[in-house]
Amino acid sequence: MVACNRRGAPAGAALVGRRSAGALKRVLGASCAGGLLLVCAACSGEVDAAAQAAASAGDGATAGPALEALMAEVPKPDPGPHPRKGALQSRFEQVINTTLEKARRLSEGKAHAGNIDLAVCVLEVGDDPVELVARHADRPQRPASNMKLVTTAAALVLLGPGQEFRTPFEGRGTFSGGTLTGDLVVRASGDPVWHPEGRAQERLREVAQQLYGRGLRRIEGDLVLDEGSFLEPGPGPGWPGAAQHWADYCARCAGFSAQGGVLWAVVTPEAAGTRARISVHPTPHGLGSRYGVETTRGGPLDVRVGATRSAVTVKGSLAAGGEPFVATFAHPDPVALFGAVLESELRAVGIALEGEIRRERNVAIETPLPGPLAELRSSLDVLYPAINSDSNNSVADQLFLALGHTVVGRGTRDGALEAVQLALERLGVSTAGWIQVDGSGLSRHNRISAHQVTALLEAVLRGADESADVLLDSLAVAGRSGTLAKRLQGTPCEGRIYAKTGWIAGTSALSGVAFPLDGRTLVFSILIEYPPSVGGMNTHCFKPMQDRLCSILVEEEVP
DSSP: OEEOOOSSOOSSOEEEEOOOOSOOOTTTSGGGTTOOEEEEEOTTTTOOGGGHHHHTSOOOOOOOHHHHHHHHTOOOOOOOSOOOOSHHHHHHHHHHHHHHHHHHHHTTTSSOTTTOEEEEEEEEOSSSOEEEEEESTTSOBOOGGGHHHHHHHHHHHHHOTTOEEEEEEEEEEEEETTEEEEEEEEEOOOOOOOOTTSOHHHHHHHHHHHHHHTTOOEESSOEEEEOTTOOOSOOOTTOOOGGGTTBGGGOOOOSSOSGGGEEEEEEEOOSTTSBOEEEEESSOOSSEEEEEEEEESSOOOEEEEEEOSSEEEEEEEEETTSOOEEEEEEOSOHHHHHHHHHHHHHHHHTOEEOSOEEEESSOOOSSOOSSOSEEEEEEGGGHHHHHHTSOOHHHHHHHHHHHIIIIISOOSHHHHHHHHHHHHHHHTOOOTTOBOSOSSSOOTTOBBOHHHHHHHHHHHHTOSSTHHHHHHHTSEETTTSGGGTTSSTTSTTTTTEEEOOOEETTEEEEEEEEOOTTSOOEEEEEEEEOOTTSTTHIIIIIHHHHHHHHHHHHHSOOO
16 A cells, blocks of 8 residues: 655545556457447436526635636637538537527527537547547536546546545543543544445444454543544535535535435335334434324325434325335535444444544644554545446545545645646646536536546546546446436447436536447547526437437447
């Protein structure tokens, strides 16, 4: 393992990685005949369509100075280069023009070619990449969840495959006879402490058992959560308005978290006329509980969930004999959630905490014990599919801040921006007009061009380690898994498209890598902006257009 604390990052808590030998040969050589298509679509695309208008309004959060400087330098949109003449370009233009006319017709003129910005870039990968399609390819646009490609690629470039979070648990005081006469200090690393089924308490039980195994039975002082340089949890600049902050896609990020700051409610019907069984994970969540769901003989499902700073609410009704109802929603404070779950797990294994949970920053330990008492380790390999296949916003945002903390010593948006910029420079990707506010793409302030996305993908694919494999394997597969499971089923693209899907109001995007049947390798990006007040555009116009363009890349011979 190689510690990746660089340029003064706080000692201890860090992301740690190792470089893997070997290159990705299977996607760039003759062995890829038979072909696959990797695609990425925009943001946490499962945002409720009813929230479109609200999603277009930010919450007033402010950006840091580096971000503000980048925003000030964004070039004004220009008409872009004249589209290249060629068979593939012509086929794309035909589909695009048909889609623009369909959008005008369905919206009764509210959305049209004059207020829809549609950028496309397609490159053939090789020793000398060839541009096959370019339509406004250098114009910075909102990428929505395509920004997750940038976040995960940056992590792979800066740290290499096989990296992991490390969160140390240190003693402040003396430790003898099973008693720590002082505080147990936990150093923030940005780890989302994520579990695929919502049970983050099982991850924290691991570290509690480590502490018990070291002989710890009693903590006379406090449980101190050292947040270090990480920002205070809160909504990001350009995120949806306050009415949506309860939703899982608006979960906050911070130095500490559990389950990426997302709560899972499982409501199981019992006999008609009785209360349904309710469980909420991770548990305990540190908030009050307002639970009450009635089991009825019939009728529609009507269960409401949410969390405020005072309580978690799960109320309503559901019919007897049905399947359990599962809902996810944001905890208002991921640091408090981490502390509540950790304290519970300490007690569960037999470690008594006599003090309280306290939050500090940059805790100094004058006479530290030799080495940490325990260390929580989390592999990033299991997080990449959550980010790219399932479009998990909070996990992506945690990774974004963790890169800032690990690479430049600041777990802030500015620190993360600086780290990602370093990664783009290493890949040889231009940063002109690029703005990144978060790791997920939820912010409406984010900007990147189709050309920059394809350059990023092309550079990662041709890298000298296993990063390309990790990135490809993290994406949803058309017709089979993740957010692409129900798209392109039963077509030649099924199993050939590896993708990151998503949407925010007024934005739709699809970017990735195609392995056509003719054996070549293509990277492409499709970025679309349209009036956010016009509903139904993504479902009825732009997603079908993206699928059609994918089919052209997979099925038709590229000139």
